[in-house]
């Protein structure tokens with residue numbers, strides 16, 4: 001069997017919010033084209049970790065980030081590469097769907113237009129392609145000019161996922177993407193992640209253990225800004241080593 | 255307390271009805287079209303054409319909005335997206351002070367600064383001018399409505415969720431692209447609404463405008479002509495000619511026009527901000 005390649009290597013990542021030490025000595029090797037699930041109770045730093053990966057932490061002046069995040073042999077935290085190029089390598093899905101204030105069509109076309117593709121014919125084809133990829137095409141093909149906010153939450157979240165794919169990323173970052181959705185829509189999103197796995201490296205934050213068990217290949221368990229335990233999903237769920245992990249899996253710790 | 259509440263709530267209605275009743279004398283004797291579009295204002299001959307005043311009011315108001323709106327928009331974007339947080343904290347009281355300065359003070363500053371300034375630059379546009387012009391009124395008004403427009407815009411931009419910004423940035427958009435294509439779009443109902451409120455304030459503002467606008471009953475042809483907006487007409491003449499009942503009624507009709515226009519823009523802007531959240 002071929003050893004799995006690493007897509008993202010995080011070395012000694014430390015993050016501070018002012019004086020608060022939010023992430024402590026994080027080291028992870030995120031495997032390529034697998035689903036890596038980050039588990040942990042609320043407030044342990046999962047969102048912050050995800051934001052470091054595409055440097056959205058830059059937006060907030062009170063956040064300090066130290067360490068290395070290596071993607072394609074390059075440390076993106078200290079890279080000279082244009083930040084917009086770094087961010088295009090990753091699609092982001094947040095906790096609530098935040099469709100852009102535009103119609104459905106333009107929500108998909110936005111990322112393409114931003115990167116300089118303006119030909120109408122090309123855009124039409126790509127919009128259809130991405131909407132099909134998230135199984136939304138049939139539902140919206142007759143109302144592409146409607147505002148994206150007129151869709152249901154579940155549809156919006158799928159639209160946001162497709163929007164993230166338009167910039168042709170290698171990586172999908174998702175922050176509790178199903179926590180605001182009903183079970184049917186949640187399942188649809190989970191299915192999509194499983195389908196997309198062969199093309200994309202997925203980093204998924206969740207605090208639902210059942211979801212993690214269903215789709216994880218690799219699991220990182222965090223507690224108060226530290227990694228307690230990480231490993232392949234089988235091993236992590238069936239044979240946890242740390243006391244904290246065991247009690248979390250039993251559901252007695254929060 | 256309920257009585258007070260009712261009083262406050264019915265006040266606009268009462269004012270509206272009062273103005274209308276007072277205008278009936280004029281309205282019984284003249285067609286409304288004639289009143290609004292006739293160019294002759296000769297009260298002693300019973301000619302009450304409001305057209306010059308309405309046009310002056312529109313000119314002054316538009317000038318003010320054209321100056322104030324872009325400045326306020328850029329300021330709000332700068333304060334909420336670029337500057338350090340404490341800068342916004344400093345600006346808030348400054349804006350409140352600007353809003354609290356009495357109208358006459360703006361008028362005096364206008365006479366001392368804006369009027370000479372306009373008089374100096376008029377020759378550049380090939381005109382001789384005393385400086386008492388529509389443009390001067392517009393400039394003074396633009397400063398006066400700035401705090402109101404700015405306050406709304408700041409609030410609107412601050413309330414746009416970070417996640418929306420992050421969504422755009424994560425697609426590789428630059429900060430400026432994000433502002434241009436996403437934030438301004440998201441804020442557009444608020445922007446329209448703030449401009450509407452600005453118009454309603456500007457249209458009714460009396461004292462400061464009256465002091466710098468020239469008050470000549472003529473239809474202004476450009477911003478360097480003097481004008482005579484409606485509020486100035488009422489303020490200058492009310493109380494003087496009350497011996498002529500028709501004149502009195504005409505001024506009341508002027509007030510009614512003001513009232514209706516201001517009310518209209520107020521309601522429209524409030525509706526846009528709540529109803530127009532199409533996206």
Ligand SMILES: Nc1ncnc2c1ncn2[C@@H]1O[C@H](COP(=O)(O)OP(=O)(O)O)[C@@H](O)[C@H]1O
Pocket residue numbers: 017020022040041042043044045046047048049060062
């Ligand atoms: N903007 C911020 N300012 C200050 N502290 C913050 C900020 N965002 C997050 N934190 C702190 O970082 C910690 C981790 O937050 P977060 O990454 O959102 O956790 P999670 O996503 O696991 O719930 C929290 O304890 C919080 O106090």
Ligand SMILES: [Mg+2]
Pocket residue numbers: 043046047048175
């Ligand atoms: Mg979170």
